[in-house]
Amino acid sequence: MISGEIALYLFMLAAFTGHEIISRVPVILHTPLMSGSNFVHGIVLVGAMITLGEATTVTQQVIGFIGVFLGAGNAAGGYVVTERMLEMFKSSKKEGAK
């Protein structure tokens, strides 16, 4: 378990990181980047797995199951569509562009 102050520092540093890495992105990559960050929050799957793993009542199992189901969809779907989009971006200067 992490203490409140540490969590606060984590929030702050991670927020700056998110702001920094995205602030100079060309418009052309807005979609893949949004879709890519959409994939990254699919990490919620891990949290949902722990919720389901800890479950001791049927109610908790049902909620946990829904959580894992939704989280896995976020991660898998987010990955597939992002990869498909990024695969398409080509420069005319490169060889092999059809």
Added chain:
Amino acid sequence: MDKATLLHYVVQASYFAAAVLFILGIKRMSSPVTARSGIQWAGVGMVVATVATFFHGNILNNSGVMVNVLLMVLAIGVSTVFAWVSGKKVAMTDMPQMVALYNGMGGGSAAAIGAAALIGASTGTSHHALGKAQIALAVVGALIGSISFTGSLIAFAKLQGWMDKTFRFGGQQVVNGLFFLSALGLGAALVFELNTTVVIAFFAVSLLFGVLMTLPIGGADMPVVISLYNAFTGLAVAFEGYVQGNVALIIAGTVVGAAGTLLTRLMAKAMNRSISNVLFSNFGGGGGGSSEIAGSQKPIDAADAASLLYMAEKVIIVPGYGMAVAQAQHKIWELSQQLIKRDKTVKFAIHPVAGRMPGHMNVLLAEAGVPYDLIADMDDINPEFSTCDVAIVIGANDVVNPVAKTDKSSPIYGMPILDVVNARQVIVIKRGKGAGFAGIENALFYADNCRMLYADGQEAANRLIAELKGIDSGGGH
């Protein structure tokens, strides 16, 4: 070191590695050259974290471990297959709704974590009691996650064409405001005293609020909304991560939340509106206040349009959502290649909010095979319109409307636009007459240098290509 302690360190190290891979992955996604490896790095991080979680102490120490792990594998298996197949099959033009759908699922998952924690604590069936700060963050995360969940599903349904674009009734903002306040009130009550009935009421109101909030928002505002809900899910994940004491969730969620908020503000800025204005203003309902425009729209046929292109040296193409609807991106690129073959300079000009999600047009053009160095952002291309012979507008409307610069009474006044009107000649490819999404007449269509080519996008491009070839073989027209 005993086995349990060793496992604990392995799991924690995996989460750390995943967090690093996520950040490096997103960083690599910010340049077209390294972008594809970026998502793959992040993907490796996700697999590492997911596999490690099966060995998490809280899961292994539970007496019902077998049943729960089986349920886990079942849920992951079914959901992954569904998402993988749907994500592979979907057409590029339908990307916005898929992004909305997957994002909503993440929000729902975060809300579920919050629900399990709150119900567990309220019934005393949870392993660990929650402190006030944890309850507060669980509540906030669950609220944001619920809004993102149902809101994204409504956005999905709208983009998919399953429901009317907008749904409005009198006093809607008041009703929505009341729902939001009720959700906040119920959430606050939970911080003071956990009660299962209140938990259920809180979730019911939060989920319903997500629906109500998204119903009145129209199609052209979707880039802002999708981006906003993406940031919401990120934050919800971060808050629920704190409740669980899981650093991977906190870091990944916060990074996405911050990045998503920035992107949302960029989108809103490109429309010269605040985020709250997009969410709560019922924009584009009537637009009746706009003034009449003198003059008439002047039609042109494909043959004449083709000879204009044949004479031109520099052509700028401005695509909008209409191109996506007509699935015309491939034909437009074919037309562009015909022009390039005849030694003409061709560029594509993209408005930041063209389409239904941030960068929507870039994705479609990339799908058709347009190299990204032919595609220019608004600020770079605007000075170039005055040096271009022909500008072709296909399926774009409000983002090229000069009214945004000239008419103070117009609802879109102040919105940055593409200065298409400065081109020597403008050809607008459009299905028929009629106003854009915002219901505002487009002064460009009435300009002296503008000609209307009334046709479906694909068909128009086909005819232009045929006419161009005809000029070649027939030696003139």
